[in-house]
Amino acid sequence: MNQAFTKWNNFYCQEKKGMVYPNESLIRFFKGTYMPAYKQQGYEGMKALDVGFGTGNNSIFLGSLGMDVYGVEVEEEICRQGMEQLESFGYKSDFRVGTNSNLPFEDNFFDYIVSWDVIHYEGCEQKIMKAIEEYHRVLKPGGWLLLSTVAPKHTILQGSQIVDAHCYKIGLESDFRKGQVFFYFDSPGYIKSYFSKYFSDISVGRVTLDYFTYTNDTFILNAVNKDL
Numbered sequence: 397m398n399q400a401f402t403k404w405n406n407f408y409c410q411e412k413k414g415m416v417y418p419n420e421s422l423i424r425f426f427k428g429t430y431m432p433a434y435k436q437q438g439y440e441g442m443k444a445l446d447v448g449f450g451t452g453n454n455s456i457f458l459g460s461l462g463m464d465v466y467g468v469e470v471e472e473e474i475c476r477q478g479m480e481q482l483e484s485f486g487y488k489s490d491f492r493v494g495t496n497s498n499l500p501f502e503d504n505f506f507d508y509i510v511s512w513d514v515i516h517y518e519g520c521e522q523k524i525m526k527a528i529e530e531y532h533r534v535l536k537p538g539g540w541l542l543l544s545t546v547a548p549k550h551t552i553l554q555g556s557q558i559v560d561a562h563c564y565k566i567g568l569e570s571d572f573r574k575g576q577v578f579f580y581f582d583s584p585g586y587i588k589s590y591f592s593k594y595f596s597d598i599s600v601g602r603v604t605l606d607y608f609t610y611t612n613d614t615f616i617l618n619a620v621n622k623d624l
């Protein structure tokens with residue numbers, strides 16, 4: 397069994413069990429006026445994939461918009477618990493075991509992919525490229541990708557060791573991910589260069605939240621799937 401996946405299973409099925417509040421930036425993406433093109437088509441009946449949904453907190457929000465909710469997680473138990481959670485809110489969901497680079501869904505299926513703080517767990521360039529290709533494959537042409545990933549000032553990077561281009565071995569003593577290698581894009585320019593093969597209209601923003609003892613620094617991205 398993959399040790400990192402087991403740690404996530406413990407984290408979401410024990411420590412974080414029951415968390416239901418969606419990420420604020422995601423609410424702004426969908427409900428704000430920052431990206432008017434989304435609203436024009438409406439959300440009712442759209443198919444959304446929540447990659448690495450954790451407790452399903454963002455999935456609940458997607459369900460509340462009227463979308464059909466799908467998701468992948470690394471362990472069966474996380475999927476089971478997530479679907480139970482969605483059901484308790486009155487939303488049907490289809491959660492399956494998978495990863496960024498292995499999405500168990502057919503081609504051209506989704507209108508939206510939400511990848512929230514997840515893609516960097518693919519620890520090398522080859523897997524990142526595969527993940528981006530997978531996002532492209534399962535999204536419909538013209539579908540939207542909404543993504544957040546770690547930016548340079550994030551506390552998780554403190555004490556990390558660079559082991560390859562964009563690859564950081566986590567060194568933070570207090571974190572259960574210590575020792576894992578993550579892929580970070582380092583700058584908006586790199587994000588654009590990695591995604592531009594399969595996505596157009598790429599916008600990259602940044603959200604930095606300083607919580608006294610922990611800095612949550614993330615790049616956020618929205619992009620349109622190319623019809624190749």
Ligand SMILES: C[S@@+](CC[C@H](N)C(=O)[O-])C[C@H]1O[C@@H](n2cnc3c(N)ncnc32)[C@H](O)[C@@H]1O
Nearest residue numbers: 404447448449450470495496512513514517518
């Ligand atoms: C920081 S949490 C984010 C959870 C959720 N997206 C959110 O925003 O609250 C990262 C999630 O990614 C999952 N994960 C870890 N490795 C993954 C991989 N290779 N592919 C997809 N998901 C992964 C973990 O199980 C965990 O639920």
